[in-house]
Amino acid sequence: MSDDKPKLRLVGADGNAFxxxxxxxxxxxxxxxxxxxxxxxxxEAMSGNYDHLLQTCMKHFDxx
Numbered sequence: 001m002s003d004d005k006p007k008l009r010l011v012g013a014d015g016n017a018f019x020x021x022x023x024x025x026x027x028x029x030x031x032x033x034x035x036x037x038x039x040x041x042x043x044e045a046m047s048g049n050y051d052h053l054l055q056t057c058m059k060h061f062d063x064x
Contacts, residue, residue, distance in 0.1 A: 004062075005060060006027045006028060006030065006031035006033075006061055006062065007027065007061065007062045008057060008061035008062065008063050008064070009023075009063075010023070010057070010063055010064070011064055017050055017053055020053060020054075020057065021042065021045060021046070021053070024045070024060075024061060025038060025042065027061060028041060028060075041056070041060055044056050
């Protein structure tokens with residue numbers, strides 16, 4: 001597993017928060033994140049509003 005941020009392509013994708021969370025979870029699994037790290041990301045991402053979700057994604061992923 002690399003310390004690099006996994007790629008997460010959101011441009012042109014469904015902007016629904018649940019869709020974004022699903023795509024992020026898939027990207028994390030593809031990057032072989034341990035389940036504990038995925039759970040921590042999801043908890044942080046869901047702890048605020050939509051803008052917080054996007055900021056959290058940008059913090060943990062290479063968003064394009």
